[in-house]
Amino acid sequence: METQTKASLTEQTRKGACLAFFSAYQDLDTARMIQLATSDATVYFMPMGEDGKGSLWEFGKAVWQLIMDSFPNVDNTVDSMKTEGDTIIAKVTIFGTQAQDFMGISNQGLSFNSDHVFVFRFNEADQITHLDINWDHASFGKQLGA
């Protein structure tokens, strides 16, 4: 019983950390986003293949900053969150309007609305140690006129 309660508290803390991550994303605050992860945490933007892997603090921050610069009104809605082992799987809708060229997609001032899946992995201190992010990149590019 006690173990179950403890497990439940851990889940609450981790889901809270995920919400804090997306709240910081809404506020366009990359520093707050990465502070929820360990300094050696890794990130994998899956549709980018091998080029999408790197340090969450450096590579991740750079990608999110580029997104914020290219889509200044970028925003998100957390659709659902569930726990699987030591991961939290968050289904999130990301949306925004393009204001400058982004990763080979020239700016046509179009908007996108894209379902994303974020898989957060945590350590025992409930800090993010790894993050996988997946989305339908073909649909994303199509919406932006690529």
Added chain:
Amino acid sequence: MYYRKFSPSSHLAPYIECYYVWENKPTLAQPIRIESPPTGFVSMVFNYGDAYTVDNGRHEVLRVPPAFLTGQATQSYKLDISGRIGMIGIVFKPAGISTLFGLSMYEFADDRVNLEDVFGRPMTQLREQILEAAHTDQRVQLLEQFLNRQLLKKGDSFDRTDFIANLIVDRKGIININELTNDLYVCRRQFERQFLHKVGVSPKYYARIRRISYLCAQLARQRWKVADWHDLIYTCGYYDQSHFIREFTQFTGKRPTLYIKDNLELTNYLS
């Protein structure tokens, strides 16, 4: 097999959808597996029959506690039941449990949590009273009294989130959330955060769950025989057949034809 729903008193109706009782006599000769799509409702269940297990994707074999809270389901789940069935439950309106008990419902999505872990001793006492009750009416009365006490303690805190969540239920998920938030002059971000807290998923996602839930209820009501698929698909608010199949498969894990075949066999078996 005995399955019956009871309506709540009118002052509890904004928070409670119904109570239900499910029993069987005689006991099942062999185990059965019952599949359910996400229903859009959360519940508190008190089991006084044999223990049973749930497969909900997250847990392949989860032995459910004797009294538990179910969070918002985002995918189909299966109940593996054998022996004696005996349970009574409170089915809450989507935001009702959070409004009455102050819980953050995103913590419970796709899960079944022991009620005693969440609420402590009062739930142990309520469960004991339910076990000792002589008949169904008495059990329903115990649940009503429990909810009345909670409503008195918490006060009437029905708010805009409750209103919108109940509206999504009434309109079977066929609703434009953006237009609704504009009409009600609510800040989108604040509204979405509040909705996630009280319902467990976002408003748009909840509307999608509600549509699938309503469609599956319609299919079951027609004994899984569909005269006009196109009519059903458009009535339930889908743009076209591929939109419907995509949504159906995402929430149930099966294509509609396979889902119907499996459930038809189950219906035949039960009848």
